[in-house]
Amino acid sequence: MNATRAADTARTTYREALRAALREALRGDDRVFLMGEDVGRYGGCFGVSLGLLEEFGPDRIRDTPLSESAFVGAGIGAALGGMRPVVEIMTVNFSLLALDQIMNNAATLLHMSGGQLNVPIVIRMTTGAGRQLAAQHSHSLESWYAHIPGLRVLTPATVDDARHMLAAALDDPDPVVLFEHGSLYNEEGVLDAATDSVGLDSAAVRRPGADVSVITYGGSLPKALAAAEELSGDGVDVEVVDLRSLRPLDDATVLESVARTHRAVIVDEGWRSGSISGEIAARIAEQAFYDLDAPVQRVCSQEVPMPYAKQLEEAALPQPASIVAAVRRAVA
Amino acid sequence: MGEFTMPSLGADMDEGTLVEWLVAEGAEVARGDVVAVVETAKSTIEVECFESGTVTELLAEPGTTVPVGTPLAVISPAASGPPAVAPGPGPAAAAAPATPLVRHQAAEEGVDLQAVHGSGRGGRITRADVSRAAHPAPARIAASPLARRLAVSLGVDLAAVRGTGSRGAVKADDVRAAAGSTGAAGEESAPGAAGGESAPAAPAGRAAPAGDRDRLAIARLMARAKREIPHYYLSTVIDLSAALEWMRTENSRRTVADRLVPAALLLKAVALAAREVPELNGHWIGGRFVPATGVRLGTAVSLRGGGLVAPSLADADRLPLPDLMAALKDLVARARHGRLRASETADPTLTVTNLGDQGVETVFGVIYPPQVAMVGLGRVTDRPVAVDGMLAVHPTVTATLSADHRASDGATGSRFLTTLDRLLQHPEDL
Numbered sequence: 001m002n003a004t005r006a007a008d009t010a011r012t013t014y015r016e017a018l019r020a021a022l023r024e025a026l027r028g029d030d031r032v033f034l035m036g037e038d039v040g041r042y043g044g045c046f047g048v049s050l051g052l053l054e055e056f057g058p059d060r061i062r063d064t065p066l067s068e069s070a071f072v073g074a075g076i077g078a079a080l081g082g083m084r085p086v087v088e089i090m091t092v093n094f095s096l097l098a099l100d101q102i103m104n105n106a107a108t109l110l111h112m113s114g115g116q117l118n119v120p121i122v123i124r125m126t127t128g129a130g131r132q133l134a135a136q137h138s139h140s141l142e143s144w145y146a147h148i149p150g151l152r153v154l155t156p157a158t159v160d161d162a163r164h165m166l167a168a169a170l171d172d173p174d175p176v177v178l179f180e181h182g183s184l185y186n187e188e189g190v191l192d193a194a195t196d197s198v199g200l201d202s203a204a205v206r207r208p209g210a211d212v213s214v215i216t217y218g219g220s221l222p223k224a225l226a227a228a229e230e231l232s233g234d235g236v237d238v239e240v241v242d243l244r245s246l247r248p249l250d251d252a253t254v255l256e257s258v259a260r261t262h263r264a265v266i267v268d269e270g271w272r273s274g275s276i277s278g279e280i281a282a283r284i285a286e287q288a289f290y291d292l293d294a295p296v297q298r299v300c301s302q303e304v305p306m307p308y309a310k311q312l313e314e315a316a317l318p319q320p321a322s323i324v325a326a327v328r329r330a331v332a
Numbered sequence: 333m334g335e336f337t338m339p340s341l342g343a344d345m346d347e348g349t350l351v352e353w354l355v356a357e358g359a360e361v362a363r364g365d366v367v368a369v370v371e372t373a374k375s376t377i378e379v380e381c382f383e384s385g386t387v388t389e390l391l392a393e394p395g396t397t398v399p400v401g402t403p404l405a406v407i408s409p410a411a412s413g414p415p416a417v418a419p420g421p422g423p424a425a426a427a428a429p430a431t432p433l434v435r436h437q438a439a440e441e442g443v444d445l446q447a448v449h450g451s452g453r454g455g456r457i458t459r460a461d462v463s464r465a466a467h468p469a470p471a472r473i474a475a476s477p478l479a480r481r482l483a484v485s486l487g488v489d490l491a492a493v494r495g496t497g498s499r500g501a502v503k504a505d506d507v508r509a510a511a512g513s514t515g516a517a518g519e520e521s522a523p524g525a526a527g528g529e530s531a532p533a534a535p536a537g538r539a540a541p542a543g544d545r546d547r548l549a550i551a552r553l554m555a556r557a558k559r560e561i562p563h564y565y566l567s568t569v570i571d572l573s574a575a576l577e578w579m580r581t582e583n584s585r586r587t588v589a590d591r592l593v594p595a596a597l598l599l600k601a602v603a604l605a606a607r608e609v610p611e612l613n614g615h616w617i618g619g620r621f622v623p624a625t626g627v628r629l630g631t632a633v634s635l636r637g638g639g640l641v642a643p644s645l646a647d648a649d650r651l652p653l654p655d656l657m658a659a660l661k662d663l664v665a666r667a668r669h670g671r672l673r674a675s676e677t678a679d680p681t682l683t684v685t686n687l688g689d690q691g692v693e694t695v696f697g698v699i700y701p702p703q704v705a706m707v708g709l710g711r712v713t714d715r716p717v718a719v720d721g722m723l724a725v726h727p728t729v730t731a732t733l734s735a736d737h738r739a740s741d742g743a744t745g746s747r748f749l750t751t752l753d754r755l756l757q758h759p760e761d762l
Contacts, residue, residue, distance in 0.1 A: 262478050262504060293478040293504045294497065332498050 014156075015185040017163035018048045022086065025170055026056050029084055032170065035062035035071055036088030036124075045090050046126060046185050072098035072123065076105050076175075079121040084170050089125040091133075092141045092179065106175040107150030118173040122166065128181040128219045128269050129317055135305035138313075140269040142179045142218070143276035146246035152176040153247040154200060157221035159189035161244060164198040172200070181219030181269075200245055203253040209239035212330050213257040215280055216267035217243035220318055224267050227323035236331055246276055251283045255291075258284055262293035263330040267318050272300035297326040334383040336367065336405040338398050348372050349397040350404060354436040359387045361407065366433035368404065378433065385409045430457040441466035475502035484556070485701075486511040487549030511549075550640070557701050561616075562737040565696050568749045570756055572712060573726040578759035594712055595686055596657040598729065600762045601755040602707050603627045603648035606682045609748040611740045612705040612733075613681045621704060621739040626650075630680025630700065631660065633667040634690075641667050642700060644680035653762055684709060694730040704739040705748075708732035 012020075025032045034049060040063040043050030053061040064071035068089055075087040089095045095102070102123065109117045129138035146153045152172060156162045162180070169176035206221065207228055216224045221242050228238035241257050243249065258264050264284055268277035281296045302316040338348050351369040361367055366378045367387070389406040392398060430438070430445055434457050438445045443465045450457035473490045475483070479502045483490045486507060493510045495502035575597050583591040606613040606627045614623040629648035634640045643663050648656060685697040686709040693713060697706035710730040717726045731752055735745045755762065 262476075290477045290481045293476040329498070 011188050011190055012159055012163075013185065014159055014162045014180075014187045014189070015046065015048055017159045017189075017191065018166070018180065019050065019052070021163050021166040022049060022052060023055070025084075025086070025166055026052070026060060028167075029170070031082065031084040032086065033060040033062065033078075033083065034086045034088065035064050035075065037064055037066055037071075037090055039063060039088050044088065046180075046182065048180075048185070049088070068094050068098035069101055073101040073105070075121050075123070076101055076109075076119055079106075079119045079175075080109070080117060084120055084122075086122045086124060086166070086170070089123060091137045091139075091182075092125050092127040093136050093139055095123075095125050096141075102145070102151070102175070102177070103148050107148050110150060110174060119175050120170070120173050122169045122176045122178060124166075124178045124180060126182045127179045128183060129301070129306045129313060130183040130219070132308060132310055132313060133182070134308040138182075138306035140219075140271075140301065142177075142246055143268075143270045143274070143279070145177050145179075146249075146276055146279075148247075150174065151247060152200065152245070153179070154245050155179045155181070155218035155243065157181070157184065157218050157242050157244070158206075159187070160192050160195050161198060163191055164195060165200065168198060168200050176200075179218060183219045184222075187222065201248060201250060203244050203250040204242045205239060205253070205257065206242045207238065207240040209237040209261065211237040211239075211261055212263040212265060212327050213239045213241055213254070213261045214265045214267060214323065214327065215241045215243065215254055215257075217246065217276075218269070220267045220269055223318060223320050224323055226320040227327065230320065230324055231327055236327060238327060243280075249279070249283070251280070251287065254280060255284065255288045258288045259291045262291055264292070265297040265299065265323065265326045265330050267299045267323055267326075269301050269318060271303045272298060273303060275300055294330045294332075297330050299323050299326045334385065334407045334409070335403040336381050336383075336387075336407055338370065338400050338402045338404055339379055340400045345372050345400060347397055347399045350392050350394050352394050353390060353405075354378075355387050355390075355405075355432040357387055357390055359432055359435075361385065361387060361432055365431045381407060383407050383409070429454065434459055434462055438462045438465075473502060474499060475507075476504060478504045479507045482507045482511075484552075487552040489548070553701065554698050557698050561699050561701065563699060563734050564737045564742055564745065565732060565734050566742065566745045566749055567694060567696075567730060567732040568753060569715070569728050569730050570753045571717060571726050571728055572756060575756045575759040576712075576727050590654065590657075592653065592657050594729075595709075596653060596660055597756070597759060597762060598686070598709055598731075599629060599631065599645070599648060599660065599684060600651075600653055600656050601752055602682070602684050602709075603629050603645075603651075604755050604762070605748055605751040607649045608751050609744060611744045612735060612748050614704060614739075615681070615702040616704050616736055616739055617702055624681035626681070628679060628681045630683030630703070631663065632683060632685040632697070633664050635668060642680060642683050643667050682707065687711070694732060696732050697734050699734055699736055704736035705745070706734040707752075708734065 022034060026034070034052065038045050039049045040053040040058065040061045049061060072087055072089070075085040078085045089098065106119045106121055109119050127142055128140050142153060142155060145151055152174065154165050154169060154176060156165045156178070165178060169178055207225060209228065214224045214228060221240070224240050228240050231238050239257055239261055241254055266277040266280050268275050270276060272278070277298045277300055281298060284292070284296055299318040299322050301318065304316060307313050307316055349371045351371045353368055355361060355367045361381055362384045363382055364380050367381045368379045370377050370379050385407045387405055388408045391406065392404045429450070435445065437459055441462060443462050445457060448457050448461050448465045451461050452458040474495060475490050476497065480490065482504050488507050488511045490502055493502050493506050496506055497503040572594070576594065579592050579594065579597060606629070610623050613627055614621055626647055627649040628644040628646050630642040630644045632640055632642045645651070645656065645659055645663065651659060680700070680703060682705055683700050683703060684707045685695055687695045691711055693710040695708035695710055697708045699706045708731070712727050712729050714725050715728045716723055717728065731749055733745045733749055
């Protein structure tokens with residue numbers, strides 16, 4: 001027990017936290033299995049499932065052919081059949097091949113069956129840019145999924161959320177899509193020993209502040225925190241809100257924060273047009289209009305396919321400097 | 333050839349005074365055009381003609397009073413052409429069609445009708461078009477929604493505030509600076525904001541020397557209160573013989589400087605009653621009543637030179653009477669010297685207006701938004717009262733309650749005044 005506790009409070013990476021969560025889920029429930037491209041022998045293309053094949057065997061850590069539609073569909077069938085599948089899709093770009101399964105089956109079956117068919121599947125996928133993987137591996141399409149009723153869309157940004165969101169997602173009787181930002185896998189953090197579970201419905205204030213609310217999620221959280229740190233040196237007290245879940249959106253926490261700071265900057269790695277940041281800005285305008293003391297600012301990716309060249313990719317993405325600039329516009 | 337005569341504008345009208353001609357000789361008029369203004373015993377009325385044609389002769393001078401039926405003007409049938417073309421000075425200009433009344437208005441306000449776009453039927457220029465041309469809408473002030481909300485609650489005129497935001501937009505801080513208040517004092521708490529700044533709107537702002545600005549602030553606030561708050565009013569006469577008798581005994585044991593005055597007793601009783609009837613102690617924020625956690629009793633203090641402020645006594649329900657007395661004296665003195673602290677002006681939960689020393693018997697106050705009630709106390713006066721079936725003369729006070737009907741009903745208000753009465757019958761417990 002003590003050993004476990006000591007291990008839990010040690011520094012860990014986002015990747016290791018996800019692996020620990022998978023291992024715990026596989027150990028705790030026979031119905032849980034992991035499948036996807038390269039999750040077994042290769043250890044997952046981002047190394048998340050490294051070693052799990054040796055530990056749990058090929059029945060539970062299943063490599064699949066390169067056919068997202070097929071193996072996501074198989075996962076949905078397994079979920080309908082009483083299993084608790086965790087399906088890994090390499091990147092969100094490839095998930096579009098399975099979008100028919102995810103939207104037309106996983107998300108809709110509960111409604112179309114009149115409440116008779118739950119689909120308890122968890123779909124994990126990598127999202128986001130920043131690692132020079134070019135346009136077909138680098139996009140942030142989570143807001144497309146957040147558009148779909150019937151799905152729960154999670155975006156863990158901290159090691160604690162990476163460690164504990166999977167278990168909560170498996171407990172959910174309905175489909176959950178878990179977006180892991182590719183730039184976070186190597187992020188280190190200290191697990192909170194006191195936390196052994198997390199809720200999935202509420203956003204979190206990662207840094208309290210009084211002057212402006214920076215609202216973000218996933219891979220943009222470290223950038224927002226870095227920007228807040230830089231701004232604090234200039235006397236701008238930034239509050240950073242981590243959405244954690246894009247569907248449902250916890251707008252109460254966002255609105256409460258805006259009601260206190262009167263200014264909002266939304267950081268979203270998605271393209272600006274039709275983005276989740278647009279949704280949040282609209283909710284602020286609808287529900288907190290009279291609390292606003294400045295126009296809502298958005299920091300999004302440039303509306304281009306993500307470039308491969310390092311400097312161009314950096315220029316296309318939200319960066320601490322662009323967040324700092326947006327905050328300065330808000331408090332000007 | 334037709335005559336335009338003094339019309340009968342009511343069965344009891346037998347004469348009228350021509351106030352003004354809206355047409356000149358030579359003007360073309362159409363049936364239904366307003367051509368003159370006539371004053372009757374009751375009101376001033378615009379009068380239409382019943383014929384189309386040219387006004388060939390005006391028979392009456394403005395200012396003359398004539399019997400009904402007296403010819404006022406001669407209108408010749410129109411030769412031809414559209415009925416209501418502006419005569420215009422010099423060669424008849426092809427202006428948009430406009431009635432004589434509109435032409436008259438345009439002449440008065442110095443508007444060139446040719447430059448006005450007609451929005452009426454067939455491009456006719458209406459009175460509204462002329463008004464718009466004469467008084468173009470002021471440029472919209474760029475201000476944040478929060479700044480606008482604050483400006484209303486602090487009684488600040490946005491047009492007078494210099495904006496420091498981007499493109500000169502007025503921000504909340506600019507409004508606060510203009511209101512002379514700082515920080516959260518006097519700021520409305522955001523509806524639904526848990527644990528944020530908690531101060532609701534300050535009643536009458538600050539304690540600066542009363543000037544136009546203060547008057548303006550009071551004007552705005554009170555107008556808003558009367559406009560937005562559906563007041564209901566209750567009144568009751570409270571027998572103060574027990575309270576004043578107890579106070580006399582108490583005062584006989586005190587030094588002159590420490591003596592109590594009836595106002596202190598009354599305020600303490602109001603504070604305790606507010607605690608017992610919490611539905612009247614709090615604020616109307618965001619469309620619902622938010623009860624206050626403690627009693628911060630606002631006391632309306634009129635300032636020398638006009639105006640008033642309502643600083644608050646914190647925890648008035650828990651202050652022992654002598655302390656309340658001291659706090660009250662201190663507060664009034666400082667209010668009149670313009671030395672109030674922001675915390676004292678910030679956030680009363682219930683306000684008392686005590687006009688006893690001004691001599692009136694009854695005062696019905698106007699609620700300070702966003703509070704939901706105002707207690708009025710009149711002069712302590714001897715009145716005949718029935719005691720045990722006999723007539724006696726006792727000191728009494730008329731206590732009134734103005735309350736927000738959105739937040740409470742008459743039964744609640746009644747309970748409050750009854751409680752106040754009961755508390756004052758047991759002064760030793762105050």
